[in-house]
Amino acid sequence: MRIEFFYWEECPSHDEALARLRAVLREEGLDVPVHVIRVDTDEQAAARQFLGSPTIRINDQDIQPPGENRIGLSCRVYYTEEGRVTPLPTTEMIRRALRAAQPE
Amino acid sequence: MPLAIDSDLIPFALPGTDGATHRTEEFAGAPVFGVIFHCNHCPYAQAWEDRLIAAQRDYAARGVRFVLINANDPAKYPADDFTHMRSRAEEKAYPFPYLFDETEETARAYGATRTPEVFLFDDRGVLRYHGAPDDNYENPAAVQHHYLRDAIDALLEGRMPATAQTKPVGCTIKWR
Numbered sequence: 001m002r003i004e005f006f007y008w009e010e011c012p013s014h015d016e017a018l019a020r021l022r023a024v025l026r027e028e029g030l031d032v033p034v035h036v037i038r039v040d041t042d043e044q045a046a047a048r049q050f051l052g053s054p055t056i057r058i059n060d061q062d063i064q065p066p067g068e069n070r071i072g073l074s075c076r077v078y079y080t081e082e083g084r085v086t087p088l089p090t091t092e093m094i095r096r097a098l099r100a101a102q103p104e
Numbered sequence: 105m106p107l108a109i110d111s112d113l114i115p116f117a118l119p120g121t122d123g124a125t126h127r128t129e130e131f132a133g134a135p136v137f138g139v140i141f142h143c144n145h146c147p148y149a150q151a152w153e154d155r156l157i158a159a160q161r162d163y164a165a166r167g168v169r170f171v172l173i174n175a176n177d178p179a180k181y182p183a184d185d186f187t188h189m190r191s192r193a194e195e196k197a198y199p200f201p202y203l204f205d206e207t208e209e210t211a212r213a214y215g216a217t218r219t220p221e222v223f224l225f226d227d228r229g230v231l232r233y234h235g236a237p238d239d240n241y242e243n244p245a246a247v248q249h250h251y252l253r254d255a256i257d258a259l260l261e262g263r264m265p266a267t268a269q270t271k272p273v274g275c276t277i278k279w280r
Contacts, residue, residue, distance in 0.1 A: 075147050076147065085150040
């Protein structure tokens with residue numbers, strides 16, 4: 001399993017998102033490294049297909065469909081299970097994506 | 105540096121999505137006046153938006169007034185252009201003016217850096233609270249400190265807010 005965590009420094013709370021990702025990995029018993037990738041420029045954002053900070057990809061799959069997010073340097077919009085906007089992926093969102101990425 | 109607590113309101117005249125130019129003078133009679141830097145695209149602004157709307161509605165009968173100001177460069181963030189601002193204000197039925205600070209002079213004068221960022225003034229136009237709306241952008245049900253509402257309550261009761269300043273949390277304002 002390959003896990004990538006992309007972030008843009010100007011957008012707050014990426015530390016919290018990374019800590020949340022690592023906590024869910026521990027809870028799921030997954031000893032998998034997280035590749036933390038900082039995105040600083042529009043060129044890097046385009047090259048990485050970066051949809052905003054933070055973005056988490058598991059085996060190249062984004063944990064949530066792009067929705068209204070555009071490629072570029074911005075903070076990312078996530079939607080909770082209840083339909084609320086949030087700047088951070090929820091624990092459940094991460095957990096579901098991790099489980100979906102594991103072989104049967 | 106943001107406008108310091110105890111500073112006077114900085115006047116502005118900015119176009120609103122309602123087609124009017126809104127000047128600070130029109131809010132002179134308000135017992136509490138909130139100048140809130142905001143935008144469309146930012147998830148922090150979106151996450152707090154319904155709470156700002158609710159606060160304005162809850163306190164409107166007591167004369168409290170808010171204005172929301174977007175100073176982002178729409179060339180960099182098209183979702184923050186005036187057309188999208190108008191759509192957002194209509195879609196969410198904003199109970200406050202939504203103003204466009206195209207030159208960014210107002211945002212710079214206030215020293216605003218984030219969206220959302222609240223500057224709350226008393227009936228004499230003196231800054232009494234600056235910062236975030238509350239302490240939880242993720243979940244309104246988990247808020248423990250309602251900074252904005254607590255500050256409004258205090259000012260309406262003739263007291264100083266117990267918390268005058270918090271760290272604004274949100275997207276950076278997108279300067280030209």
